Amino acid sequence: MSQRGQAYDKARWEQTSYICPSLQHRSFLQHRNFLRRRNFRRHIIKTRHRQALKLVIGFILPYRKAVAGALVALIFTAGITLGLGQGLRILVDQGLATESPANLARAIGLFFILVLGLAFGSFARFYLVSWIGERVVADIRKQVFNHLIDLHPGFFEQNRALEIQSRFTADTTVLQSVIGSTVSIALRNLLMLMGGLLLLFITNAKLAGIILLGFPLVIVPILFFGRRVRQLSRLSQDRVADVGSYVGENLTQIKTVQAFNHQPHDRRFFAEVSERAFDIARARIKQRAWLTTLAISLVMGAVGVVIWIGGLDVIHGRITPGELAAFVFYSLLVGVAAGAISEVIGELQRAAGSAARLFELLQTEPAFDRPAGQASGFPGTITGDITIEGLNFSYPGRSEHPALTDICLHVRAGETLALVGPSGAGKSTLFDLLLHFYQPDSGTLYIDGTDSATVSLEAQRSCFSLVPQNPALFHGTVADNIRYARPDASQADVENAARIAHAHEFIEMLPEGYLTRLGDAGLGLSGGQKQRLAIARALLADAPILLLDEATSALDAESENLIQQAMPALTSGRTTLVIAHRLATVRDADRIAILDQGRLLAVGSHDELIQENALYRRLAELQFRESPV
Numbered sequence: 043m044s045q046r047g048q049a050y051d052k053a054r055w056e057q058t059s060y061i062c063p064s065l066q067h068r069s070f071l072q073h074r075n076f077l078r079r080r081n082f083r084r085h086i087i088k089t090r091h092r093q094a095l096k097l098v099i100g101f102i103l104p105y106r107k108a109v110a111g112a113l114v115a116l117i118f119t120a121g122i123t124l125g126l127g128q129g130l131r132i133l134v135d136q137g138l139a140t141e142s143p144a145n146l147a148r149a150i151g152l153f154f155i156l157v158l159g160l161a162f163g164s165f166a167r168f169y170l171v172s173w174i175g176e177r178v179v180a181d182i183r184k185q186v187f188n189h190l191i192d193l194h195p196g197f198f199e200q201n202r203a204l205e206i207q208s209r210f211t212a213d214t215t216v217l218q219s220v221i222g223s224t225v226s227i228a229l230r231n232l233l234m235l236m237g238g239l240l241l242l243f244i245t246n247a248k249l250a251g252i253i254l255l256g257f258p259l260v261i262v263p264i265l266f267f268g269r270r271v272r273q274l275s276r277l278s279q280d281r282v283a284d285v286g287s288y289v290g291e292n293l294t295q296i297k298t299v300q301a302f303n304h305q306p307h308d309r310r311f312f313a314e315v316s317e318r319a320f321d322i323a324r325a326r327i328k329q330r331a332w333l334t335t336l337a338i339s340l341v342m343g344a345v346g347v348v349i350w351i352g353g354l355d356v357i358h359g360r361i362t363p364g365e366l367a368a369f370v371f372y373s374l375l376v377g378v379a380a381g382a383i384s385e386v387i388g389e390l391q392r393a394a395g396s397a398a399r400l401f402e403l404l405q406t407e408p409a410f411d412r413p414a415g416q417a418s419g420f421p422g423t424i425t426g427d428i429t430i431e432g433l434n435f436s437y438p439g440r441s442e443h444p445a446l447t448d449i450c451l452h453v454r455a456g457e458t459l460a461l462v463g464p465s466g467a468g469k470s471t472l473f474d475l476l477l478h479f480y481q482p483d484s485g486t487l488y489i490d491g492t493d494s495a496t497v498s499l500e501a502q503r504s505c506f507s508l509v510p511q512n513p514a515l516f517h518g519t520v521a522d523n524i525r526y527a528r529p530d531a532s533q534a535d536v537e538n539a540a541r542i543a544h545a546h547e548f549i550e551m552l553p554e555g556y557l558t559r560l561g562d563a564g565l566g567l568s569g570g571q572k573q574r575l576a577i578a579r580a581l582l583a584d585a586p587i588l589l590l591d592e593a594t595s596a597l598d599a600e601s602e603n604l605i606q607q608a609m610p611a612l613t614s615g616r617t618t619l620v621i622a623h624r625l626a627t628v629r630d631a632d633r634i635a636i637l638d639q640g641r642l643l644a645v646g647s648h649d650e651l652i653q654e655n656a657l658y659r660r661l662a663e664l665q666f667r668e669s670p671v
């Protein structure tokens with residue numbers, strides 16, 4: 043920093059710490075660092091806003107014609123509104139003052155023509171501007187969603203998915219209202235302000251000069267209160283969002299809330315949350331009420347002064363009554379336009395913040411580089427032979443505790459391999475890496491002898507069908523949920539898969555059979571039923587490799603038995619890797635792999651492992667104590 047700059051900073055610090063005693067404990071150096079940090083933050087915000095503006099302009103550009111149409115309509119309506127003042131002057135001076143009905147009719151005719159033009163222009167302006175807002179936001183939404191859905195799952199663990207979801211909806215809504223209305227309000231009022239001021243001077247330069255001198259007296263207090271109202275509005279919105287998220291969280295977890303009789307605490311806490319929202323809202327409406335009072339008194343007071351001075355001019359014959367009427371009209375127009383602009387500036391800033399956040403989401407790069415489309419698929423039909431060589435992986439930020447260490451494993455096509463190991467051994471992580479949800483630190487995965495790193499993610503993932511421990515069901519019908527794996531599957535295929543998965547019988551008993559709509563996350567089905575739907579989905583996917591994360595003892599004996607019956611159909615003819623929780627699975631598997639603390643300890647048959655592996659022996663003893671294999 044230059045010496046002059048430092049001297050300036052020092053002087054500023056001395057002044058500030060003198061005015062504000064709370065700053066006196068800061069040394070000058072601390073204060074200078076604080077200023078630098080603040081300047082840096084401001085610089086970052088400015089850069090982000092610039093990038094966001096570029097983003098929004100990029101989205102608007104394809105609709106140049108609509109933008110041009112909207113601009114024409116905007117200028118046209120602003121011109122007519124300004125013209126109304128001249129219409130008023132003619133009405134007063136020629137229609138009324140001449141006391142001639144014919145002149146009055148002509149003046150009224152002109153007035154109606156202007157009004158008609160204004161009405162049509164406003165229609166075009168409103169339609170086009172709102173259309174652009176909706177169109178652009180729909181495009182932004184699509185692009186952000188398309189981008190998000192390809193990001194690796196780890197991104198959503200680090201950046202809470204719910205937060206991203208709220209950003210996505212709230213920020214696009216703000217943008218929609220700004221592009222679809224605020225920008226047009228700002229432009230219209232800017233035109234009105236400039237045109238109004240010009241016409242004020244043309245109509246009567248002396249009065250206009252007085253108005254211009256008095257302008258700051260009226261506008262400064264209004265801006266001051268307007269700013270406070272805006273700050274409180276933002277706070278108020280945050281508090282309302284708190285209320286919303288509190289309700290959302292409790293209603294989605296309603297069973298836990300009621301099971302622990304937590305309602306009294308929730309009522310108390312919610313009362314606090316909503317009272318806080320009310321307090322802020324009360325402060326805001328108080329400021330707003332003051333703003334309205336002030337605006338009415340000052341603007342109308344100013345109009346009174348104009349009418350008084352102008353009235354004297356009319357009495358002394360220096361101006362016509364029509365000129366005075368037009369003058370009052372223009373000064374009101376200018377006042378309203380200035381007020382509107384000060385109101386929308388805050389909203390424009392908010393929109394810049396929203397656009398910047400969306401821009402950030404769009405800028406998020408995938409953690410690993412294997413762009414879809416560039417890499418090729420597998421050379422032939424996949425039989426399901428898997429070879430894992432030297433696989434190492436630790437979750438981001440947990441490098442001191444690797445989740446998988448030096449895994450080497452070969453699973454032959456058509457083989458069923460059970461993965462066994464204590465909790466936290468790395469079984470689910472191995473599935474995640476097969477599906478390439480994370481980038482391994484090192485190691486290679488070969489599918490049918492082809493290095494998976496050389497094919498697209500889509501090709502790699504289409505080799506697998508997954509039955510997770512907690513099957514994910516989506517909003518929609520039962521049939522939609524089964525068809526998830528293959529959207530073009532026929533109804534007959536869907537029913538066939540459901541039959542093999544032993545799901546057909548219970549689906550038929552549902553109120554509308556396959557067309558029964560499931561609530562959020564498969565609400566309305568038991569754990570076993572969800573599992574069987576997931577099995578039907580996996581059957582329909584018909585991938586060469588099945589990844590099965592078995593449901594635990596949460597299933598009742600009958601569901602377990604039904605799922606067990608579905609197993610042979612599911613596993614026959616495909617390679618199956620199953621995280622085994624149940625005795626029967628281990629018994630049916632061709633081989634068993636035992637994992638502990640991220641390491642593959644041994645692979646073999648049950649008998650071999652009982653002989654050779656102490657951990658397996660211990661697990662088998664614990665698991666099979668009651669019914670030995």
Ligand SMILES: Nc1ncnc2c1ncn2[C@@H]1O[C@H](COP(=O)(O)OP(=O)(O)OP(=O)(O)O)[C@@H](O)[C@H]1O
Pocket residue numbers: 199437438440445463464465466467468469470471472
């Ligand atoms: N998303 C994650 N971020 C960071 N660490 C994780 C994550 N998921 C799992 N881990 C850690 O990685 C290790 C292996 O977890 P993993 O879920 O693969 O075990 P698991 O054998 O499937 O256990 P379980 O049988 O209980 O499901 C554990 O120490 C776990 O804490």
